[in-house]
Amino acid sequence: MDAHSIKVACSSCNLRELCLPMGLSHDEMNKLDHVISTRKRIKRGTALFNTGDRFTSLYAVRSGFFKTCITTADGRDQVTGFQMTGEIIGLDGIVSDQHSCDAIALEDAEVCVMPFDQLETLSREFNTLQHHVHKIMSREIVRDHGVMLLLGSMRAEERLAAFLLNLVQRLHARGFSQSELILRMTREEIGSYLGMKLETVSRTFSKFVEDGVIEVKQRYVKILDTEALKRIVNPQVCN
Missing domain, CATH: 2.60.120.10 (Jelly Rolls)
Known part of the structure; x- marks a missing residue:
């Protein structure tokens, strides 16, 4: 058709x-x-x-x-x-x-x-x-403007944390989980968007896993600690 x-x-x-x-x-x-x-x-x-x-x-x-x-x-x-x-x-x-x-x-x-x-x-x-x-x-x-802020002033960890939070928030508005997502894009594409080298993206994902913030199985990502991700993006905010 x-x-x-x-x-x-x-x-x-x-x-x-x-x-x-x-x-x-x-x-x-x-x-x-x-x-x-x-x-x-x-x-x-x-x-x-x-x-x-x-x-x-x-x-x-x-x-x-x-x-x-x-x-x-x-x-x-x-x-x-x-x-x-x-x-x-x-x-x-x-x-x-x-x-x-x-x-x-x-x-x-x-x-x-x-x-x-x-x-x-x-x-x-x-x-x-x-x-x-x-x-x-x-x-x-x-x-x-948000992307310019990401690229202009944020460290690698802040960039990836902000990206994951934004993605899961947009997906949640469409009826999906608040904590689980399938990444449709490759690590390389994420790096290109965030102004990060592929190795930096992979290393940052690994660090988040080691710190117990997320769980990763290939393209499946589960956010275990949303507040920790938010603290990475806004370290000056104290609860």
């Missing part, structure tokens, strides 16, 4: 509270259903879009996990983010009408296609949607 022939309705999607505004009227939801009417399946390891592709749509992750990355001047892949169910990909394309990064599926995934010109038109029609689009953009800016 062609990816663009898969029909989807926001009104009947159990993820809509994650990626769409609350409080839309029945009429507004019907209009949104008409705009966001197709899904696209992306196989693990393949690109949803690449750097330089023409920007036409935003994408809501319906299932699966993505990484966004850019190629640096010296040819290295730099991971700029990880996106999961209920999050929006493609905002990078708005500024110049073409994508400035690659979005690669880390596992078989499915996205809802949101044509941006139609979304803009609809946003002008009802303010709730416009406000929500602005909130999504603002969230990206805040996240970028």
